[in-house]
Amino acid sequence: MMRYAIMTLKGGTGKTTTAVSLGHGLSLAGKKVLIIDCDPQRNVAVTFGVEAKSGLADLLTTGDVDILEVRDNLFIIDSGGRKLAEVELILGRKSDRENRLNESLKYLKGCDFVICDCPPSVNMININALAYSDEVIIPIAMDYLSQVGADQTLEVITEIQRLLNNYDARFRILPTFFDARTRISEKVLDGLKERFDNQVLDTVIRINTAIKEAPWQNKTIFEHAPLSRGAFDYYRLTEEILSSFEE
Numbered sequence: 001m002m003r004y005a006i007m008t009l010k011g012g013t014g015k016t017t018t019a020v021s022l023g024h025g026l027s028l029a030g031k032k033v034l035i036i037d038c039d040p041q042r043n044v045a046v047t048f049g050v051e052a053k054s055g056l057a058d059l060l061t062t063g064d065v066d067i068l069e070v071r072d073n074l075f076i077i078d079s080g081g082r083k084l085a086e087v088e089l090i091l092g093r094k095s096d097r098e099n100r101l102n103e104s105l106k107y108l109k110g111c112d113f114v115i116c117d118c119p120p121s122v123n124m125i126n127i128n129a130l131a132y133s134d135e136v137i138i139p140i141a142m143d144y145l146s147q148v149g150a151d152q153t154l155e156v157i158t159e160i161q162r163l164l165n166n167y168d169a170r171f172r173i174l175p176t177f178f179d180a181r182t183r184i185s186e187k188v189l190d191g192l193k194e195r196f197d198n199q200v201l202d203t204v205i206r207i208n209t210a211i212k213e214a215p216w217q218n219k220t221i222f223e224h225a226p227l228s229r230g231a232f233d234y235y236r237l238t239e240e241i242l243s244s245f246e247e
Helices: 014-027 043-048 056-061 082-090 096-105 123-132 144-163 183-199 209-217 228-245
Strands: 004-005 034-039 065-069 074-077 113-117 135-141 170-176
Touching: 004 014, 004 123, 014 034, 014 043, 014 074, 014 113, 014 228, 034 043, 043 065, 043 074, 043 209, 056 082, 056 096, 056 113, 056 123, 074 183, 082 123, 096 123, 113 123, 123 144, 135 144, 144 170, 144 183, 209 228
Parallel strands: 004 113, 004 135, 034 074, 034 113, 135 170
Antiparallel strands: 065 074
């Protein structure tokens, strides 16, 4: 089982879109996938038009959780909304608080992939998601502020590596909102490749209106516009992740 955190400290870079699209792409390839919504805004659950009675907030405090099947082979854990913010205070008073998610899911079986969709903030929930994950995917939009957010995310990862002796998650960068019509997109992408080399994924997610439209229909890009550029790019990302998984 491979565990991913989709995270950056800059909003608007396509984190939830990537979590949902990658998760559905992997499930369409026959893999069993669990997406964990780590954001009080509940964007994953909203995208699929569902709501659970017990979500991540309950899992971390009582051990109870509803795992919802939203598509064939695709399951989600709802965040719990505002209750998840309250969990921050509860975790702060507990020992080994950085590993509560690890402990809560230690008996999870039957999944090929677990994907944590993380909010753009430094908090105990994100630290738990990072400590749980084997790899962090950092979406970076093709603008300067997104690069700053990525740098801040890498600082958090480094700090967690320092605090947790057994934490050794890798990170990979996913370029998003690439617009071939602008010089800035080419410049930012070239800069990322020069700086991070093979840690930059080969897949580039291009700007595509259909990606923004899909959640309005409670659909993924593969359902809403399967022949669009957005669907093609996320198919490519799915294939790239599968290739890494099978190596």
